[in-house]
Amino acid sequence: MMCILEADYFGRICAVSDELSQAFGKVLRREREKKKWSQMQLAQEAGLHLNTLGKLESGKRTPNLHTVFAVSRALGISAGKFISMIEWTEEMD
Numbered sequence: 001m002m003c004i005l006e007a008d009y010f011g012r013i014c015a016v017s018d019e020l021s022q023a024f025g026k027v028l029r030r031e032r033e034k035k036k037w038s039q040m041q042l043a044q045e046a047g048l049h050l051n052t053l054g055k056l057e058s059g060k061r062t063p064n065l066h067t068v069f070a071v072s073r074a075l076g077i078s079a080g081k082f083i084s085m086i087e088w089t090e091e092m093d
Helices: 007-034 039-046 050-058 065-075 079-084
Strands: none
Touching: 007 050, 007 065, 039 050, 039 065, 050 065, 065 079
């Protein structure tokens, strides 16, 4: 993931963003696999490009609010519940 901000001053913020993206991706993959869906199926249901979904699951792309709602709706989960499944770790503090 690319960080537009200065690394020396904002490096910690970029690290937090990377950690959150990876945590989001783990939940996304787990919930997709529970439905026994391929990435292609979820991408189609959520209206996302297959490459975008792959980057989200691998933590290489940070989801925006629209994406959170699109994937959670496609998976049949409320956005709030989906977000609550993301585990916050001490490294993110």
